Amino acid sequence: MNFVEDLKWRGLIKDISSPALEEKLNKGGLTFYIGTDPTADSLHVGHLSSFLISKRLKEAGHHPILLVGGGTGMIGDPRPTAERAMISKEEVKKNFEGLKAQVERLFGFEVVNNNDWYKDINIIDFLRDYGKYFNVNYMLDKDIIRRRLDTGITYTEFSYMILQALDFKYLHENKGVDLQCAGSDQWGNITAGIDLIRKSTGDEVFGFTMPLVTDSQGHKFGKSEGNALWLDKNKTSAYKLYQFFVNVEDSMVIDYLKIYTFLPKEEIERLEKSNKEQPELREAHKALAKEIITFLHGKEEYDRAINLTEHLFQNKFQDLSKQDIEDLFGNEDIKEIEANKNILDVLVGVGAASSKREAREFVGNNAISINGEKITDMDKVIDETMFIEGSYIVVKRGKKNNYIAKMK
RNA sequence: GGGGGGAUACCAGAGCGGUCAAAUGGGGCAGACUGUAAAUCUGUUGGCGCAGCCUUCGGAGGUUCGAAUCCUCCUCCCCCCA
Incomplete structure (x- = not known):
């Protein structure tokens, strides 16, 4: 099974800009980027799947760059429902530092900040050099904008896709980036970048997205009691994260193993069988939680989470000492x-x-x-x-x- | 600019002078059954000193013995005409 076949088997490819990309992905050697805006000082479970794809790409011989949007974070990527509250510049800066440190530690990606190139572009140059490539009709046709037309969208957020397209172009020209990958909600922004690069330079670059991870009801996956599950153990403990994954629905656990772990196909198929034949063992759930916690927080935190789980769920309190607690x-x-x-x-x-x-x-x-x-x-x-x-x-x-x- | 409709608890949505802490559904929480799963069933879902009291029905005033319900003004949303 080659790399792309594995991605497909895991259900990680939704949109792909060109069939020609598949061969390049299998071959290795691409420089690609994935972006996130500094809306908080830590990533959460919702980010995990696309970051893990980047990790997979890295292991398949591609070079990852993470763009943390120090500039775009001050603008706000349009959500389908309503305008975002603006984040203060200080907050953005603080969040940027948090994310940078976290991603370097967890994934080992090179981190860049789009504010570094925005700060040298003045408003007239922006409109002349980039604005001219964006027909408003084209922008209005993007799904995310269309969905906002009846409720309203400010000029600020409307401009967001131009910035993201500009990022892609900048990274293409200065870092040799030929591929952008992201969650499926970013498809419009990715194609905006591909089109900008083609129109302005004639170069062909690529993009692909992965499907939004949901539960069996189609709800966005990765929230506990409505709260985000952070990848920072000081914000969400390893135990809480462990509990979240070990409690996942049976009908979804195999899908999540494919998305969130690096376990090979044979092992996942074995777990699928186990889940079907001896569901009460919860082997698949435990494996899912183990893989994720160990990856994020290490073996020691995982052991603590397990230990805590055993005491709490088996009511073993009498033998605990103060120190144990x-x-x-x-x-x-x-x-x-x-x-x-x-x-x-x-x-x-x-x-x-x-x-x-x-x-x-x-x-x-x-x-x-x-x-x-x-x-x-x-x-x-x-x-x-x-x-x-x-x-x-x-x-x-x-x-x-x-x-x-x-x-x- | 003209005309009309609306804002009710987490969400949707009834109520249109007292019997309203406010129907119903969804969601949440808990119990039972299980496997820390799903489905199902049951209970519960403003607060407190809890058979009683207090604060809620967009905001501010007013009428009344008594208002979510009537009146006035304000804010915001939707629809139709121009």
Whole structure:
């Protein structure tokens, strides 16, 4: 199976600018780029699939460049629904530094900043040198713009595709970039760049996109309770990330293994069989979570996540020492609460319930346990003796939600 | 510029003077069943000192014993005509 066949098997190719690209991809030696705007100081799970493709390309002998849009980040890539809130220049700068460090560490890509070339282009040159290549009719015809016409789009965001096209041209001319890859929402911007380069230089460059990763309902994949799952372990702990992937739906787990891991076809097919024949072993899920956590955070963090998982899900708290707890929960959010408080106050204090009314509901539903012991009495007082070595309690809500608190 | 319709809890959407903390559906959360899966069923989904009280129905005033419901002004959205 050659490289492109493998990509196709993994379901990683959606749009491809020219069939001629396939042969080039198999051959190796291309310099390509992938871009992201510094909207936050860390990547999240939503970015992961396209960055992993870049990693695959790198391993297939191509040279990756990551463009972090220090300039485009100040403009805002149009979303299908509504205008973006502008990010302050300081924020963009801070985010840029965060992303640069993260990507260099995780992926080892060369990082460039489009602000470095924008700063030398004045407005008249911009309109003369680039604006002339963009007929407004052409721009209006792009799906992303068309979807915004009824709700409105500002001139600022409307201009975004010109900037991204300009990036492609700049990198083509100065870095020898001949290929851009991205998620499918970037297709319009990619083709804008390909067209600009063809019209202005006559050169043929390429682009391809990968499909948006979704769950079985077609919803965008990679959010937990509506919140982003960050690739920075200080923002989303390895344990939380592990839990997210180990809980993925059966019907999707094989697709995700193809997208998010470098496991070979034979191994994934074996896991597929295992999932079908002995689903209760959850082998495929565990492999998925393991591969991702080890790749992002290393073996040690993975081991901690597993260890924590075992203690939390098997209610093994009695044998834990204070030190064990500190080691295990080191990266989790540890709240401080006072002893001798009513269970309802504890639940709210630890974040397990958002109000006492809700706390009552959880206790009434038999959903709460402390250090593995079910609590059914609303008037239960959590005294010092319940804190492990006078320090910690582990509050569990439902099957999967755990909270740790330290005695104040 | 003229005419009309609308803004209700996370979302959609009923309510159109008291019985409204506000129907119904979706989503969320929890329980049961399981495999930390899916589907299904059940409960729950403003807050609190919880058989009671407090704050909510775009914003500000007003009428009334009493307003999400009526009146005035303001803000925003949609539709039709020019």
